[in-house]
Amino acid sequence: MSRLYYYARRMVVSILLIFAIATFLFFSFRLMPGDYATLLLQQGASAEQVEAVREAWGLDEPLYIQYFTWMGNMMTGNAGMSRQFSKPVVDVVAPALRNSMILALPGVLAAFVIGSLYGALLGSNPGSTLEKYGIIPPNIVGTTPDFFIGILLIAIFSMSLNLFPSGSIASIEVVTNNPGWEIYLTESFWYHYTLPFLTVVIKYMYYPTLVMRGSVVEVRNQEFAVYQRLLGLGKWTRFRHIMKHASLPVITVLPAVTATSISGLVLIEIVFNWPGIGQLLLTSVFARDTPVIQFMFLLIAIWIVVGNFLVDIFYTIIDPRITIEGE
Amino acid sequence: MLLNSVSKITDHYLLRNLRSSLRLYLSDRLTVAFLLGFLFVLFLALFGPYIAPYQPDKIFFVEGGGVLELQPPSLAHPLGTTSRGQDVFSRLLYGARPTLFTGLLGGALVVTIGVLIGVTAGYFGGRVDDILMRVTDFAFGIPLIPTAIVLAAYFGVGTWTTILIIGCLLWRNNARVFRSQVLQIREREHVRAAQMLGASDRYIITRHILPNLGGMIVLFFSLGTGLTIIISASLAFIGFADLGIPSWGLMLRNAYNSGYIASAWWWSLTSGFAISLTVLCIFMLGRGYERVHETNVSEFGG
Numbered sequence: 001m002s003r004l005y006y007y008a009r010r011m012v013v014s015i016l017l018i019f020a021i022a023t024f025l026f027f028s029f030r031l032m033p034g035d036y037a038t039l040l041l042q043q044g045a046s047a048e049q050v051e052a053v054r055e056a057w058g059l060d061e062p063l064y065i066q067y068f069t070w071m072g073n074m075m076t077g078n079a080g081m082s083r084q085f086s087k088p089v090v091d092v093v094a095p096a097l098r099n100s101m102i103l104a105l106p107g108v109l110a111a112f113v114i115g116s117l118y119g120a121l122l123g124s125n126p127g128s129t130l131e132k133y134g135i136i137p138p139n140i141v142g143t144t145p146d147f148f149i150g151i152l153l154i155a156i157f158s159m160s161l162n163l164f165p166s167g168s169i170a171s172i173e174v175v176t177n178n179p180g181w182e183i184y185l186t187e188s189f190w191y192h193y194t195l196p197f198l199t200v201v202i203k204y205m206y207y208p209t210l211v212m213r214g215s216v217v218e219v220r221n222q223e224f225a226v227y228q229r230l231l232g233l234g235k236w237t238r239f240r241h242i243m244k245h246a247s248l249p250v251i252t253v254l255p256a257v258t259a260t261s262i263s264g265l266v267l268i269e270i271v272f273n274w275p276g277i278g279q280l281l282l283t284s285v286f287a288r289d290t291p292v293i294q295f296m297f298l299l300i301a302i303w304i305v306v307g308n309f310l311v312d313i314f315y316t317i318i319d320p321r322i323t324i325e326g327e
Numbered sequence: 328m329l330l331n332s333v334s335k336i337t338d339h340y341l342l343r344n345l346r347s348s349l350r351l352y353l354s355d356r357l358t359v360a361f362l363l364g365f366l367f368v369l370f371l372a373l374f375g376p377y378i379a380p381y382q383p384d385k386i387f388f389v390e391g392g393g394v395l396e397l398q399p400p401s402l403a404h405p406l407g408t409t410s411r412g413q414d415v416f417s418r419l420l421y422g423a424r425p426t427l428f429t430g431l432l433g434g435a436l437v438v439t440i441g442v443l444i445g446v447t448a449g450y451f452g453g454r455v456d457d458i459l460m461r462v463t464d465f466a467f468g469i470p471l472i473p474t475a476i477v478l479a480a481y482f483g484v485g486t487w488t489t490i491l492i493i494g495c496l497l498w499r500n501n502a503r504v505f506r507s508q509v510l511q512i513r514e515r516e517h518v519r520a521a522q523m524l525g526a527s528d529r530y531i532i533t534r535h536i537l538p539n540l541g542g543m544i545v546l547f548f549s550l551g552t553g554l555t556i557i558i559s560a561s562l563a564f565i566g567f568a569d570l571g572i573p574s575w576g577l578m579l580r581n582a583y584n585s586g587y588i589a590s591a592w593w594w595s596l597t598s599g600f601a602i603s604l605t606v607l608c609i610f611m612l613g614r615g616y617e618r619v620h621e622t623n624v625s626e627f628g629g
Contacts, residue, residue, distance in 0.1 A: 021468050143606035145557045147564055148579065148599035151588055155596070159589030263470035267561050271583070281473050282565065285480040293477060300470045308467070 007313060014309045021301040022074065026067055029290050079295040084287040089295045093280065097262075097299065099169060100269070100276030102184060103193075104261040107200030108254075115205040116250050119212025120243060126217055135213065142206035146264075150199045150271035157195060164195050167273035196272040200265065204257065208250045215246040248318070255314060259307030263300045358615035364608035371423035379417040383573045386412045400593050407593040410585040415594050418573045419601060425574040426556060427605065429486055433555030436494030438548045441501025446536060448502070449509025450528070460506070466499040475558060479567035486569060489562060493555050501547045505540060512539045542617055549613025553606040560602050575602050 061069075073080065079089035118138075122131050141149070158166040169175065170188040183189050219225060219242050228238050266278030273279070277296055284292040353359055371378075387395040387408060394412035398404055406415035448459040478492045512518060518535050526534075537544075562568055563576030570577065575598040582588060582595035589595075 017464065017468060020465060024465075139611070140603060140607055143553060143557075143610055144603040145560050145564075145576075145599070147561060148603065151579070151583055151595065151599065155589040155592065260470070263473050266472045266476065267564065270565055278473075281476060285477055297470070297473065297477075300473065301468045304468050304470070 003316065006316070010309055010312055014305050017305050018302055021305070022071065022298055023067075025294050025297050025301075026070055027063075029294055030063065030066075074298070080291040082284075082289055082292045084284065084289045084292075089291045092292055093277070093295055093299065096275060096277045096280040098181065099274065100262055100265060100278065103196055103200060103269075103274065103276060104265055105258065107197050108204050108258050108261045110197075111201045111204035112208045112250065112254055112257075114201065115208030116212040116247060118205070119209040119250075120216050120239075120246065122209070123213040123216025123246070124220065124239065124242070126220075131213075135210075138206035138209040141202055142210075145267070146199065146203045147267040147271045149202050150196070150268050153195050153199055154271070165192050166195070167271075168192060169275055196268060196274055199268050199272070200261075203268070204261070207253070207257070211250050211253070212246065215249050216242060219246040251318070252311075252315065255307055255311040259304045259311075262303060352615060355615060358611065361608045361611040361615070364604065365612055368423060368427055368605045368608065371420060372427040373424075375420035375423045379420040381414045381417040383418045383421040384413065385417075387414070388412065406597055407591065409581065409594050410587060410591070411581075415578075415597065418578055419575070419597055421573050422575045422578055422598065422601070425486065425572045426560070426576070426602065429490055429559045429574070430552040430556035430605075430609070433490045433493045433497075433559070434548050434550075434552030436490060437497045437551035437555070438501060438544055440494060440498035441547060442505055442537075442540070442544065444498065444502040445505025446509050446532060446540075449506040450513060450532060450536060456506070459502070463499050463502050466496075469496065471496055472558070472561065475562060476565070476567065479562055484562075484567045484569060486572065489559050489568065490555070493558050497551055497554060497558075501551070504547070505543065508540060508543055509536055512536055546613045546617040549609050549616070553609045553613075556602060556606050556609075575599075 077090070079093075081087070082089050082092045085092050115138075118134075122134050125131050154166045157163045165171075170178075170183055170186060170192050174183065174186050174188040178186060222245070225238065225242055228241060262277070265276065266281065268274070269276045269278035270282065277300075281293065281296060283289075284296075353362070387404075389395050395408055396410050396412050398408040400407045404414050404416065406419060408414060409418070444459055444463065448456040448463075474496060475492050479488065482488055482492075512535070515535075518531060521531050521535060559568070560574070560576030560579065563574055564580045564583070566580065568574065568577055578598035579595065579602075582591065582598070585591070587594070
């Protein structure tokens with residue numbers, strides 16, 4: 001089985017998986033109790049009005065026709081209209097996704113860099129007081145709900161010390177004056193960005209710390225490392241060589257963590273009132289805005305599936321020992 | 328006669344295994360500390376409502392008639408009062424039960440589904456394995472928290488729905504690990520021998536496969552329990568919980584929404600740290616047990 005064949009097969013499987021998830025999304029939202037028409041009815045609309053809405057949206061057509069229409073629309077990038085904002089779904093989801101990404105991606109990356117360095121520090125001093133007690137904070141952080149980390153930071157840095165604002169993406173006038181991406185260039189944005197960013201870094205830091213510590217302890221005892229120690233090489237030279245080997249397990253999980261992080265920040269976004277997809281999801285759920293929810297889930301699923309696909313390819317490149325036949 | 332049968336029972340191999348692994352387990356001082364912590368929370372979950380000085384919903388008033396709100400800790404109220412004039416200490420004691428039991432039931436459900444799928448896929452292999460693993464791949468494409476929110480919103484909130492939702496979302500990681508373990512165990516000589524002697528699949532799975540998964544099952548039960556506590560607290564925090572049950576997640580929500588996170592620290596921080604430390608004890612107990620069984624899992628979480 002050649003490598004190229006393997007890539008092609010993985011790609012076909014990934015595309016099929018996305019189709020399967022899209023199909024699943026379509027039917028599961030149709031089967032869920034309490035659709036938008038029922039909500040209208042509860043809000044006091046008459047039966048005729050609801051019927052008119054159902055007809056206008058094509059909800060009275062057979063399910064399979066609705067399904068093919070929906071699939072066709074999705075593939076041409078038409079995700080329909082948001083019911084709560086009366087705007088195209090794409091225009092509603094895009095800015096929210098952008099806001100989530102600018103929080104998640106740099107946050108996770110920083111967490112992995114800082115966490116690995118801290119973990120390496122712990123691992124290179126086995127048996128020391130630092131190693132024994134230094135491992136406790138990351139463990140506690142790993143078992144703390146992320147929204148509580150956010151609450152702690154707000155209580156300390158916002159409410160007690162008055163250093164940073166407690167929520168929202170920027171001050172009100174900045175938000176109204178900058179509808180597009182220019183908002184990321186304003187000073188007010190970075191001022192509001194600090195605390196949520198710190199929360200993300202703390203939330204994702206414990207994992208690389210723990211993995212790196214174990215990995216460094218293991219690599220330190222390998223023959224090449226012992227040999228270099230006996231040669232009398234400098235501390236930093238040895239550290240660099242050890243890091244090269246020890247960072248492999250951390251690097252291999254980074255893409256997967258990045259893939260899930262976008263959707264994993266819901267609670268942090270809510271605590272900091274950050275207008276990302278977590279916030280949007282919550283308002284859409286309360287408004288039963290199915291087109292928006294479906295589209296967001298589809299995007300998240302595509303993001304994860306494509307991420308996994310790239311990870312698999314990445315593995316075969318950085319570690320050629322991975323046997324392709326085993327797949 | 329009686330003595331003989333007693334010694335027969337105490338010498339049963341399962342009890343012997345249990346005793347020796349318990350001794351090994353408790354040889355680590357840190358594990359003992361976490362075990363004591365967990366037992367303390369369990370004690371609160373069982374007897375908290377009997378120790379609590381007041382009812383969790385009881386509202387206290389000052390003599391003039393206003394609500395006794397946001398009182399700092401005092402002798403009458405060891406952990407102060409909430410913005411509604413309720414006793415925080417009593418609410419904390421009452422909150423242990425729903426929090427811990429949701430976690431334990433959720434963890435049990437997660438492991439049960441994971442073992443069923445993982446063992447079936449790993450032991451029978453072939454087409455069954457293919458289908459089950461594709462289903463698992465599919466499950467990995469489902470974002471955890473967003474799906475939990477949507478399901479909770481559409482199917483209504485309540486303790487049992489929360490447990491069911493979390494159980495149906497968290498099994499995917501367990502299933503993969505259990506499958507790969509079974510793939511290894513299946514090739515061992517004693518399993519091969521049993522197969523050759525014509526033992527039924529049921530016999531092999533219950534006598535040879537499951538006992539060898541023991542350490543792993545305990546580890547994933549503890550991880551599942553901890554994660555269920557965190558996720559159910561998250562759902563409670565955004566309001567998807569039975570608002571009549573004073574769980575720790577709901578306490579955090581009330582404290583956050585009141586806006587007094589910093590000034591009323593006795594209210595906002597105690598419940599959060601209670602969750603954090605409980606989950607820490609449970610995770611670490613699982614780790615300790617895993618160490619005793621010398622199995623290795625480098626990754627936890629969903």
